[in-house]
Amino acid sequence: xxxxxxxxxxxxxxxxxxxxxxxxxxxxxxxxxxxxxxxxxxxxxxxxxxxxxxxxxxxxxxxxxxxxxxxxxxxxxxxxxxxxxxxxxxxxxxxxxxxxxxxxxxxxxxxxxxxxxxxxxxxxxxxxxxxxxxxxxxxxxxxxxxxxxxxxxxxxxxxxxxxxxxxxxxxxxxxxxxxxxxxxxxxxxxxxxxxxxxxxxxxxxxxxxxxxxxxxxxxxxxxxxxxxxxxxxxxxxxxxxxxxxxxxxxxxxxxxxxxxxxxxxxxxxxxxxxxxxxxxxxxxxxxxxxxxxxxxxxxxxxxxxxxxxxxxxxxxxxxxxxxxxxxxxxxxxxxxxxxxxxxxxxxxxxxxxxxxxxxxxxxxxxxxxxxxxxxxxxxxxxxxxxxxxxxxxxxxxxxxxxxxxxxxxxxxxxxxxxxxxxxxxxxxxxxxxxxxxxxxxxxxxxxxxxxxxxxxxxxxxxxxxxxxxxxxxxxxxxxxxxxxxxxxxxxxxxxxxxxxxxxxxxxxxxxxxxxxxxxxxxxxxx
Ligand code: 1PR
Numbered sequence: 001x002x003x004x005x006x007x008x009x010x011x012x013x014x015x016x017x018x019x020x021x022x023x024x025x026x027x028x029x030x031x032x033x034x035x036x037x038x039x040x041x042x043x044x045x046x047x048x049x050x051x052x053x054x055x056x057x058x059x060x061x062x063x064x065x066x067x068x069x070x071x072x073x074x075x076x077x078x079x080x081x082x083x084x085x086x087x088x089x090x091x092x093x094x095x096x097x098x099x100x101x102x103x104x105x106x107x108x109x110x111x112x113x114x115x116x117x118x119x120x121x122x123x124x125x126x127x128x129x130x131x132x133x134x135x136x137x138x139x140x141x142x143x144x145x146x147x148x149x150x151x152x153x154x155x156x157x158x159x160x161x162x163x164x165x166x167x168x169x170x171x172x173x174x175x176x177x178x179x180x181x182x183x184x185x186x187x188x189x190x191x192x193x194x195x196x197x198x199x200x201x202x203x204x205x206x207x208x209x210x211x212x213x214x215x216x217x218x219x220x221x222x223x224x225x226x227x228x229x230x231x232x233x234x235x236x237x238x239x240x241x242x243x244x245x246x247x248x249x250x251x252x253x254x255x256x257x258x259x260x261x262x263x264x265x266x267x268x269x270x271x272x273x274x275x276x277x278x279x280x281x282x283x284x285x286x287x288x289x290x291x292x293x294x295x296x297x298x299x300x301x302x303x304x305x306x307x308x309x310x311x312x313x314x315x316x317x318x319x320x321x322x323x324x325x326x327x328x329x330x331x332x333x334x335x336x337x338x339x340x341x342x343x344x345x346x347x348x349x350x351x352x353x354x355x356x357x358x359x360x361x362x363x364x365x366x367x368x369x370x371x372x373x374x375x376x377x378x379x380x381x382x383x384x385x386x387x388x389x390x391x392x393x394x395x396x397x398x399x400x401x402x403x404x405x406x407x408x409x410x411x412x413x414x415x416x417x418x419x420x421x422x423x424x425x426x427x428x429x430x431x432x433x434x435x436x437x438x439x440x441x442x443x444x445x446x447x448x449x450x451x452x453x454x455x456x457x458x459x460x461x462x463x464x465x466x467x468x469x470x471x472x473x474x475x476x477x478x479x480x481x482x483x484x485x486x487x488x489x490x491x492x493x494x495x496x497x498x499x500x501x502x503x504x505x506x507x508x509x510x511x512x513x514x515x516x517x518x519x520x521x522x523x524x525x526x
Contacts, residue, residue, distance in 0.1 A: 001025045002197060003038035005065070005081075007045070007055045011183075013333045015044040015078070017297050018183040018190055022197045035064040039073065040197070044183065045080025046143070046335070047370040049105065050092030052080050066098050069175060076196050077177030082148060082170065085177060091146050101170060103150040110163030113471045115145045115372040115440050118494060119216040119268055119524040120168075120180070122158040128171050130195045131158075138188045139216055139524045140180035141302060142168070143335070143372045145440075147179060161214045184302050184335065186263075186526055216524040217488050218495035219512055220269040220473060221262035221502050225255050225288065225307075226276045233287045236275070237500050239451035241379070241419040243275070252503040256294045262502065263299040265509040266526035270295070270303050271338070271443070271497065273377070277307025278341050278417045281314065282325055289332045296333025305329050306338030306377050306443075309361055322361030323368065330369060337365065338375040338443055341416035344423050347433035351425070356437060366438030371470075374441075376434040379419050380412035380427040380460070381447035394426040399459050401448075412446075412460055419447050431464050439470065443497065446476040451500055453479025461491040473497050481507055481515040488521050 002019050006012040006028045019026055019042065029035055043065070045052055056062040069075050069085075083089055086097045089105035097105070108114045119139040124131055147166040150156060157171035160179070169178040176196070182189035223235045228249040235252045236243045243249055252258075259270045272295075274280070274288050282288055292305060309329075312320045326337045339361055346360040356363060366374045384403025388396040394411035402408060412427035431442050444464055446457040456474045465472040471494035474487045478498035487496050501507045513523045 001027055001039050003027045003029060003034060003041050005029045005035065005041060005043045005061070007052060007059065007061060011046060011330055011333065011335050012044055013293070013331065014183040014296055014300070014335070015042060017333075018193050018300055019197065021190055022194050029061070032060045032064040035061060035068050038068060040076075041068055041073065042076045042078070042196075043081035043084065044078040045084065046181075046373065047080060047368060048091065049080065049083055049089040049097075049146070050095050051368050052084060053092065053095040053097065056084070062098070066100065069098070069100055072174045074196070074199075075175050075177075077175070078181055078183070079144060079179060082177035082179055083146065085170070085175065086148055086150075089146060100175070101148075101150055101155055101172070102152060103148060103155075105146045106149050107146050108162070108166075112163045113469050113494060115143060115470070116162045116215070117143045117372060117441060117471050118218050119185075120160050120162065120214060122160055122168055122180070123165075124158050125156050126171070128157055128176070129199070130171075130176055130192050132195050133191060134188065137525065139185075140178075140182070140188060141184040142180045143302070144179060145371060184300060186300050189300060214522060216268070216522045217516065218268040218473075219266075219484070219509055219523070220271055220495055220497040221259075221267040221509065222271045222273065222475065222497045222499040223255055223258055224273050224275045224499060225291065226274065227287075233291065235503060237451060237503055240447050241450055255291045258503070259295045259303075260298050262509060263301055266513055266524075267301065267509050268524055269301055269495070270299060272303070272305045272307075273338065274305070274307025275418055277309070280308065281312050281320075282308040283312075283320060283328060284314065289328060292329065292332040292334055302335040303333055304336040304338050304375055305334045306340060306375070309337050309339045309365075310342035311361070321364065323364040326361070326365045326369070330373070336373050336375050336441070338377045340377040340379060343376045343378075343434055343439070344414050344416050344425060344430060346437065347430045348423065348425055350433050350437060351429065360437060362434060362437040362439055366440065371438050371440035374439045375443050375473075376431065376439045376441070377443040377445065378427050378430055379415045379445050379447060381415060381419065381422070382410040383413045383422075384410045393424070395428040395463060397459055397463055412463070415447065427460065428464050428467055431468050435468050435470050441471045441473065442468065443473045444475055449477030452477055453500065455479060455483045456487040456496065458487065458490050461487065461493050465492045471495065481512045484512050485516055485519045485521060488516065489519075
């Protein structure tokens with residue numbers, strides 16, 4: 001039997017789905033005694049160290065967990081499940097960890113963007129049955145801002161390069177714990193679970209250095225989802241956000257099937273955007289939750305979901321906080337949520353008052369689930385001006401694509417409600433404010449480029465990426481594989497997202513990856 005510790009935060013569903021590929025004998029912890037009676041325990045965790053430790057105490061799991069691990073029975077920790085083993089974390093110095101491994105958890109100190117998000121290689125430092133059957137080129141999915149620092153090197157199982165070498169997995173006797181997420185690492189991750197579950201100690205993995213050149217640029221397939229006029233949930237795609245063709249909502253396929261296809265073709269992440277989320281409340285629009293649950297059964301790469309994440313009062317007067325909406329998404333299989341319109345209102349308020357309230361969706365969700373779980377989806381469109389002085393409040397740049405009256409300058413106006421309403425805040429100011437409030441990543445769309453197949457908006461991506469320190473996903477305008485190499489060569493974007501070319505099967509994901517590889521841009525080969 002495999003017991004999984006669900007302490008209430010993070011995406012436990014994905015771990016259950018991954019483990020259930022190899023055994024149906026799975027139990028989730030409901031009480032402290034379930035921990036003590038476990039035969040093999042997996043402790044998955046994403047989120048925040050403070051909130052995890054608090055919950056472990058509240059549920060009275062803390063001492064049983066120590067007792068279980070010290071009993072010598074097999075233990076597998078993931079991400080925060082690794083951090084928990086240490087004495088303390090810089091993420092919450094007032095809270096003690098389990099203290100099973102001497103050492104602490106440290107914030108990344110690097111010029112690279114933090115969180116460290118994406119697929120990276122590992123150097124295996126000692127033989128370990130969990131890594132039986134791996135090729136040195138394998139990459140695993142990481143998403144974290146803190147990493148462990150064991151006092152004793154004998155615990156180190158793997159290291160990874162990210163602005164220096166950090167410890168990405170530990171092993172000692174019955175304890176194995178990884179910083180990366182096997183449940184989100186495609187076939188390689190599933191192999192780790194299989195090895196752990198079946199105790200394949202007869203086939204030890206060997207000490208191997210990673211041949212991967214480090215963190216891969218991610219290729220993300222985006223599925224804009226909404227109900228069509230018959231009430232069926234479909235994947236659609238707009239041209240500059242207009243999703244109707246001859247009056248009907250364009251139907252490009254079924255969300256669950258398309259997501260599975262992109263996973264199998266090698267997409268590094270899948271993003272679902274519920275594009276009518278600004279008017280339909282997600283917890284009433286349950287099909288979207290179903291889509292997520294079904295997708296996560298067969299798709300083992302990160303899933304992001306956006307649309308409608310905000311506080312809401314329904315027609316019966318019942319109030320839902322944005323945190324409740326997000327929690328429902330996380331429970332249903334999401335790894336990250338993306339906030340669009342609400343982020344604009346929050347940033348406007350924050351820039352006006354200069355005060356963090358602690359109550360915004362960005363702050364609340366990142367506090368519980370961690371910054372890396374909060375993506376801000378920005379929907380900007382160009383406003384052309386004759387000179388920078390014409391828009392003194394905004395970040396104005398010179399743009400090679402001139403305006404309708406031959407203007408050379410523009411600023412990027414943020415919009416809400418699916419591009420329908422422009423606001424008096426620009427894309428860079430929004431991104432900066434959201435970073436300060438706790439967002440972990442920016443999904444940078446561009447309405448002028450969306451659906452045009454004319455390439456990404458390079459000046460916009462540089463404007464934002466060069467002035468913030470969280471990762472940026474370049475989005476809108478991809479029309480051919482060369483556009484992906486262009487965006488990675490000319491900007492520091494960590495990922496590139498496309499929709500139309502993938503849905504219309506004009507360029508398969510694998511062709512994009514092969515092209516990037518031929519251009520010496522690091523990718524994950526699947
Ligand atoms: O405001 O928090 O409810 O979130 C709504 C979300 O829905 C936002 O993330 C917003 O970007 C998205 N959205 C709203 N309306 C539309 C629309 O198209 N009418 N989709 C829309 C935006 C997302 C893009 C697209 C890329 C790539 N589309 O990410 O996938 O531009 O397209 P391409 O490769 O075909 O050029 P809230």
